[in-house]
Amino acid sequence: xxxxxxxxxxxxxxxxxxxxxxxxxxxxxxxxxxxxxxxxxxxxxxxxxxxxxxxxxxxxxxxxxxxxxxxxxxxxxxxxxxxxxxxxxxxxxxxxxxxxxxxxxxxxxxxxxxxxxxxxxxxxxxxxxxxxxxxxxxxxxxxxxxxxxxxxxxxxxxxxxxxxxxxxxxxxxxxxxxxxxxxxxxxxxxxxxxxxxxxxxxxxxxxxxxxxxxxxxxxxxxxxxxxxxxxxxxxxxxxxxxxxxxxxxxxxxxxxxxxxxxxxxxxxxxxxxxxxxxxxxxxx
Amino acid sequence: xxxxxxxxxxxxxxxxxxxxxxxxxxxxxxxxxxxxxxxxxxxxxxxxxxxxxxxxxxxxxxxxxxxxxxxxxxxxxxxxxxxxxxxxxxxxxxxxxxxxxxxxxxxxxxxxxxxxxxxxxxxxxxxxxxxxxxxxxxxxxxxxxxxxxxxxxxxxxxxxxxxxxxxxxxxxxxxxxxxxxxxxxxxxxxxxxxxxxxxxxxxxxxxxxxxxxxxxxxxxxxxxxxxxxxxxxxxxxxxxxxxxxxxxxxxxxxxxxxxxxxx
Numbered sequence: 001x002x003x004x005x006x007x008x009x010x011x012x013x014x015x016x017x018x019x020x021x022x023x024x025x026x027x028x029x030x031x032x033x034x035x036x037x038x039x040x041x042x043x044x045x046x047x048x049x050x051x052x053x054x055x056x057x058x059x060x061x062x063x064x065x066x067x068x069x070x071x072x073x074x075x076x077x078x079x080x081x082x083x084x085x086x087x088x089x090x091x092x093x094x095x096x097x098x099x100x101x102x103x104x105x106x107x108x109x110x111x112x113x114x115x116x117x118x119x120x121x122x123x124x125x126x127x128x129x130x131x132x133x134x135x136x137x138x139x140x141x142x143x144x145x146x147x148x149x150x151x152x153x154x155x156x157x158x159x160x161x162x163x164x165x166x167x168x169x170x171x172x173x174x175x176x177x178x179x180x181x182x183x184x185x186x187x188x189x190x191x192x193x194x195x196x197x198x199x200x201x202x203x204x205x206x207x208x209x210x211x212x213x214x215x216x217x218x219x220x221x222x223x224x225x226x227x228x229x230x231x232x233x234x235x236x237x238x239x240x241x242x243x244x245x246x247x248x249x250x251x252x253x254x255x256x257x258x259x260x261x262x263x264x265x266x267x268x269x270x271x272x273x274x275x276x277x278x279x280x281x282x283x284x
Numbered sequence: 285x286x287x288x289x290x291x292x293x294x295x296x297x298x299x300x301x302x303x304x305x306x307x308x309x310x311x312x313x314x315x316x317x318x319x320x321x322x323x324x325x326x327x328x329x330x331x332x333x334x335x336x337x338x339x340x341x342x343x344x345x346x347x348x349x350x351x352x353x354x355x356x357x358x359x360x361x362x363x364x365x366x367x368x369x370x371x372x373x374x375x376x377x378x379x380x381x382x383x384x385x386x387x388x389x390x391x392x393x394x395x396x397x398x399x400x401x402x403x404x405x406x407x408x409x410x411x412x413x414x415x416x417x418x419x420x421x422x423x424x425x426x427x428x429x430x431x432x433x434x435x436x437x438x439x440x441x442x443x444x445x446x447x448x449x450x451x452x453x454x455x456x457x458x459x460x461x462x463x464x465x466x467x468x469x470x471x472x473x474x475x476x477x478x479x480x481x482x483x484x485x486x487x488x489x490x491x492x493x494x495x496x497x498x499x500x501x502x503x504x505x506x507x508x509x510x511x512x513x514x515x516x517x518x519x520x521x522x523x524x525x526x527x528x529x530x531x532x533x534x535x536x537x538x539x540x541x542x543x544x545x546x547x
Binding site: 144145146148149151152155156158159160222223224225226 | 369370373377392395396398399402403404406407408411412413414416417434435
């Protein structure tokens, strides 16, 4: 494939994105504007994540893509093939083998290690957006550290539902400074944001990049009497019997039968390969 | 240095404040002192510059000349116009309050009454849901809103209730100076009367200082200790409220007082 520059984007664009990434790493949680390019995919399909991945990728990298934890959905397969063709990098489905992991809405179950980079696809980078529609005003709130409004949102949750009902895109405070939207990951994944891996967030349509350097302190916002709780479905995976992983509930037939399975397909497959079997697997 | 002036007990001292809209005068050369517990009324017709003056005082509008010295909790007088924006916004959340004429300018209409009242507390660091809710309930009670309306949105409230909610939202952090822009504007007379009664009670009880802008002379008669009459951006007369209203000296004030309809 010589008809594309390595990893699709031209080198000038990659430099521009790398500068934004470096700035993001220097100011953890701060949304750095960047000149997002048109990509050969629609907005909302991970254009931000793809541009970040393209800018950081080297020929020696091993690339993995997950979509809601899964390696084999359309979004994951097409982005993985995209870089296979335009960069010629090795691809993998195994979390531990990957050096760059692009993700939509999940953090892998296997703990990430230093040397790995996790790239998030972000639809709406501004955590205050639904509370304050003006970008001018939200930027001012970030710069002046006026985050009372974020707690008003949590207050409303408790007053209406008796608990903090926000289940995904749960706002976090980074290094005691910026309030950040961790992209729509389930709040179950929030504790994993404190990681030895580098985490980069790309929002293509909104033209923002932000980052978490390794071991950054990330605190989920809460109230003293309603502390943050990372919860999941109260069940075990019916394929691999894992009871600590995040579960998807899958409807099996029109009669309403349903089963719980790991959302992280690689985690589930490797557990089954190691001999773990859930109730469904045992029945087959 | 003026900042080091001896503490004379003044809460707010305005010196030579001017604001121009291009060649037009917004307000010109306004000076006054406000002492703790004192309520100052500013009256004048539409376009006389009273709202411009209030917005300049509260830091909502940039000012062209003059000083607004405020006595902070640490004692000394500081020019709020020279403060950095974070400091001024902090002041706006703690020691100051601003009651808008239209309640929907001062409320978050898509947030429940409790969230509205609790926002200033959360903005200054309150992080205990139970405590925030308790004081929200307490304040709703003080402004005569039933406790069971706490989770309703302001859109479900009447105009008078919205205005009372706005007052609760502003006073919950115990400010020392309240700016009010036509607080009773657009309300019918019986609702106005209850609101005035409430405001008078709160001002007395909390020892608040207030600057109230209105065109309604009856409102200042009830609430204000001192009165300032504005016309075309200039202050034409100041004095004790009763004195100004009963024995107006300036021609315009005489016109204003005689224009009030008698029932």
